[in-house]
Amino acid sequence: MAADRAFVALTGKLVVTGDIPADLRGQPVLLATNHIGVFDGFVLVAACHKAGIAPSLMSTGGIFDAPIAGWVWRRCGHVRVDRGKATVTQAMDSAVNALGEGHTLLIYPEGRVSRDPGLWPERGKTGAARIALASGAPVLPVSQWGAHEAVIWGTLVVSGWSDFKPLMMSWFRAVKNRPTFRVHFGPPVDLSDLSATKTGDATRARDRIMRAIAKGMIGIRPGELDKLKFHDPTRPTESRSPWTPDQL
Numbered sequence: 723m724a725a726d727r728a729f730v731a732l733t734g735k736l737v738v739t740g741d742i743p744a745d746l747r748g749q750p751v752l753l754a755t756n757h758i759g760v761f762d763g764f765v766l767v768a769a770c771h772k773a774g775i776a777p778s779l780m781s782t783g784g785i786f787d788a789p790i791a792g793w794v795w796r797r798c799g800h801v802r803v804d805r806g807k808a809t810v811t812q813a814m815d816s817a818v819n820a821l822g823e824g825h826t827l828l829i830y831p832e833g834r835v836s837r838d839p840g841l842w843p844e845r846g847k848t849g850a851a852r853i854a855l856a857s858g859a860p861v862l863p864v865s866q867w868g869a870h871e872a873v874i875w876g877t878l879v880v881s882g883w884s885d886f887k888p889l890m891m892s893w894f895r896a897v898k899n900r901p902t903f904r905v906h907f908g909p910p911v912d913l914s915d916l917s918a919t920k921t922g923d924a925t926r927a928r929d930r931i932m933r934a935i936a937k938g939m940i941g942i943r944p945g946e947l948d949k950l951k952f953h954d955p956t957r958p959t960e961s962r963s964p965w966t967p968d969q970l
Contacts, residue, residue: 740907851927865938
């Protein structure tokens with residue numbers, strides 16, 4: 723984590739707001755965050771380190787397959803999730819077990835980098851909500867902004883140098899331009915009236931979590947609520963977020 727924080731400091735400036743409630747420190751906690759780019763995992767780990775917690779991340783298999791980043795992710799013991807495969811169910815079971823053992827788990831409810839033109843969170847899947855309801859662990863919304871300026875989206879799967887080179891070149895530009903990475907820890911999301919066994923409650927929990935994440939984003943992206951200052955031509959933008967400020 724110390725090495726990660728140094729890596730992030732080399733790339734840009736990290737600003738962390740909000741906090742982890744004192745009564746939740748040392749307890750199993752599910753951190754749910756928005757996904758804005760391939761670099762944001764590093765930023766989130768650095769922010770958690772600054773906040774005094776050590777999370778495990780549920781991350782897409784593409785990160786684990788990437789040069790350098792994949793090695794780091796495996797060494798840190800993060801949880802791999804391969805979308806569309808049977809291992810997704812196994813990963814959810816592993817997540818519930820990890821929380822039961824007292825771990826802090828950081829998860830992307832969206833399951834992928836947002837494809838909304840304004841980088842607002844996508845609708846999200848119910849996986850994080852199901853994990854929260856099944857484990858009984860409190861959910862803290864974590865909102866982030868700026869990490870998308872560190873490394874471009876590039877391609878869905880990094881399979882060789884030709885895919886990795888554009889990512890590396892964009893990182894070198896970020897080191898020169900020094901973007902600001904903002905991470906905000908919000909208050910716990912109240913899910914006390916919902917149940918893991920009641921039909922529809924996972925969707926209700928998902929919606930509350932995603933709204934909390936989106937609301938937290940409003941204060942950390944001033945001047946960019948309607949239009950992005952940084953343009954990444956490689957990121958797909960065919961999706962539309964239901965969690966934009968005018969819909970919250």
